[in-house]
Amino acid sequence: VLSHNKLTGSIPAAIANLTNLQHVDLSWNELSGSLPKELTNLSNLLSFNVSYNHLQGELPVGGFFNTISSTSVTGNSLLCGSVVNHSCPSVHPKPIVLNPNSSASNSSVSSKYHRHKIILSISALIAIGAAAFIAVGVVAITFLNMRARSAMERSAAPFAFSGGDDYTNSPENDPNYGKLVMFSGDADFADGAHNLLNKESEIGRGGFGVVYRTFLRDGHAVAIKKLTVSSLIKSQDEFEKEVKRFGKIRHQNLVALEGYYWTSSLQLLIYEYLSSGSLHKLLHDNSNKNVLSWRQRFKIILGMAKGLAHLHETNIIHYNLKSTNVLIDCSGEPKIGDFGLVKLLPMLDHCV
Known part of the structure; x- marks a missing residue:
């Protein structure tokens, strides 16, 4: 049990070599990095608690992690997986590679590329517009807060x-x-x-x-x-x-x-x-x-x-x-x- 000890760094994968380990409590520390997949090999593990650290990445699948409770990993906002009800980011699709020697499909690919370019342009315009709207909102709220604070300070005049x-x-x-x-x-x-x-x-x-x-x-x-x-x-x-x-x-x-x-x-x-x-x-x-x-x-x-x-x-x-x-x-x-x-x-x- 090593909770509340201000431990830093990542959890070493070598812990998986302790095959007779039954209880692990590393909660309330400052551990970072991802959970080693090797931990699924701890077949004798009865309890596992790494809550309130700075862990991130996908939770391992298999072994003890198939029955782990969400309270065992709470307080790690960057962890993802079904246990914490936070899906992991999907893998980006591979880029399209155009074959310059394939003349039969050039027109089709060119059409798709043109449509894709238009969609990207529209998305960029929407993003720029949203950013401008947010910036104007922040400036307006800041101005109103300054006026409100000024009014409060004036009302705090001698009485x-x-x-x-x-x-x-x-x-x-x-x-x-x-x-x-x-x-x-x-x-x-x-x-x-x-x-x-x-x-x-x-x-x-x-x-x-x-x-x-x-x-x-x-x-x-x-x-x-x-x-x-x-x-x-x-x-x-x-x-x-x-x-x-x-x-x-x-x-x-x-x-x-x-x-x-x-x-x-x-x-x-x-x-x-x-x-x-x-x-x-x-x-x-x-x-x-x-x-x-x-x-x-x-x-x-x-x-x-x-x-x-x-x-x-x-x-x-x-x-x-x-x-x-x-x-x-x-x-x-x-x-x-x-x-x-x-x-x-x-x-x-x-x-x-």
Whole structure:
């Protein structure tokens, strides 16, 4: 068993000389090349697993490979054969060789060659047209993305707010002010309200919006999620009803919502900040040298199950659970975030 050993290179055909070999597990390595056809000679082989490598080419036929399961070779996108439901590329037909001494068939061959040339010309024109269309599409999408990002950055300009109980300067009386509510403690930001959404403070982007990190004057870090412009709720009562409901939820495996900010053009959610990052980063970040042990993985799965169970007990469905929405605290405990956000987004609420 040599799985998870970062093995590289190709699988040697000499393995077939080990005729008494019964179990082969080379999964989760970085092996490349094709599977040697000599492996079909291992008549005593009971299990064979080369999943999640960089293998390619046609799977051998015969012997143990006639009954192999697709899970034994999954994670190798360039393998082909009936087991992986991916047919191998067909062999190109041999080119036509014209005999200059055969005058009887010259006219027929010439006609076929002319038709073939026309077909190739049409195919080339179609390919060029498709490439031009794709290029124009890419340019248009890039331009629209740049405009959208520019609009988002402009909307992140300095803003003002009043306390949750102070309606002297409120959204109803002054459009330049919004309502800021903290469920516990004071909203005393170290950098002031005008610097909360700086580009330098951005720590992530997702389907629901952009996330920034900032600090309160007592040194407590918080994460501020700015909801996407296209998904803003125009009704303050509807927004506050759902947010206050989420703000009451407290569980060791759920990211705590600590407050919110509302205007008709800018809506923010204030969460506790977790510095260890997401489960997705721990699993897939190549710069992370620490591989999660099975004990750590079990702890994370158990914590996620407890967090989901608590949400379901309070009649809240997550709607968007994925590894990027599972954050890890300093003790390795998982915390589920972004629960119920779909309820805040009217454009998505009817599509779930």
